[in-house]
Amino acid sequence: MTPITIYDIAKEANVSVATVSRVLNDTAPVRASTREKIMSIIEKHQFQPNAQARSLIKKETGTIAIILPDITNPFFPEVFWGAENEARGLGYTFFLCNTAGDYNRESEYLSILREKRVDGIIFLGGRINMQVCPDDMAQELIDMGKRMPIVLVNGNIAKGGFHRVYTDEGAGAALAAEHLLELGHRDIAFVGGLKELSTTMVKVRAVQKKLREHGLEIPKERQLLGSFSIDDGKREMSKLLDRDNPPTAVICVNDNTAIGAIKSTIEHGLSIPQDISIVGYDDTPLASAVIPELTTVSQNTYQLGKQAVDVLHELINQGKPKKQIILQPELIVRQSTGPAAR
Incomplete structure (x- = not known):
């Protein structure tokens, strides 16, 4: 049996397709007798317009x-x-x-x-x-x-x-830097992200600006960009910790890299936050699931x-x-x- 269409309804009711559309979508007044006639035909055929039909009627797909x-x-x-x-x-x-x-x-x-x-x-x-x-x-x-x-x-x-x-995002990175400065940190690194992406560099620039207000900065060798994953955070943090005089605090581009940084820190036998503080970014569900729970910036x-x-x-x-x-x-x-x- 061929499915009935809005065109069939209009033909049987001897009205235009637009009139049937107005009844179906209640978008404009229709004479009561005409509305009743159309609804009777719709009920008789148990007609339900499909998504494609609705999109043709309303010029929208929903x-x-x-x-x-x-x-x-x-x-x-x-x-x-x-x-x-x-x-x-x-x-x-x-x-x-x-x-x-x-x-x-x-x-x-x-x-x-x-x-x-x-x-x-x-x-x-x-x-x-x-x-x-x-x-x-x-x-x-x-x-x-x-x-x-x-x-x-x-x-x-x-x-x-x-x-x-x-x-x-810049304001959020500045909040993270200010928090660490208030805790007495002066040797801060940045981990994660890609230099080609604005979401990374706006954070790096905001952190640098905040630190410079205090006569500090993050040297290039302590800006370890890479990507946005847990593995990237772990790898870049390990590079920091394998060097002499590691930083006392790290700001990460997102929570994923921060969790990777936490893993690396623990594997190096250090305690968080006693030996090193770590800040994430985004406040994803992982931030409160990891131990220790992650200080982060909510977006x-x-x-x-x-x-x-x-x-x-x-x-x-x-x-x-x-x-x-x-x-x-x-x-x-x-x-x-x-x-x-x-």
Whole structure:
């Protein structure tokens, strides 16, 4: 039996497809007798419009996409959690795109999402976190933004004109540095991240600025960048600890690298925070699960996701949300920091 369509309903009721659409979606007044007639036919055929039909009727799919670089990094699922809960409350479903840090895969997903006609995109990481994004990659996203609303989270494309929701990551790094200075630390290192990414370098610069206010700085040999994983944190921390005169405190680019740094410190027979203090960044669930519990900086990840969906929803509905929403970070002091060893 051939499934009945909205066109069949309109033909049987002797009305336009637009009139059936108005009844289904309650988007405009329809004469009571006409509405009753259409509803009677709908009930007779037990008609339920599928997603594709609804998208043709409303010019919307009810689907939004989120593009992120690494689903295994706890920061991104935390943002997604806030976004998904807010999106469900607004009637959207999600298309999750994990690029695994591959810029080509980002481009593939952008093409797929254009074909799928999603209502909008939330974009995290990848090209929007590059200190200098290649022109072709930037233009690809700008062109996509002309087709559908895009909201950037914790990143930017120069001259792209995108709406953005982000945490002041530099302010968070400065909070971490100030905390260590107040504990008497003067020999501080920085571990993790990539120099090509703004999310790393904005933190490095903010820490350096705060230290210079106190006549201090992190020398180049104590800026051990690498990547964002636990293994990277462990490896780079080991390099620090294998040298003479290791630092008394370390600021890590994220919680993953901080946990790797903790592992290395313990394996070197040192105590945290008695011998060395360690600060993470992001306040992911791992931060309170590790022993000692990790002092870190909260990016308000749930709110990042929630606010991004709210902005995107407003754009989808032709609203005019603020161009930038900036969230303030918060220092979360736990067990991994203490007074500098004398």
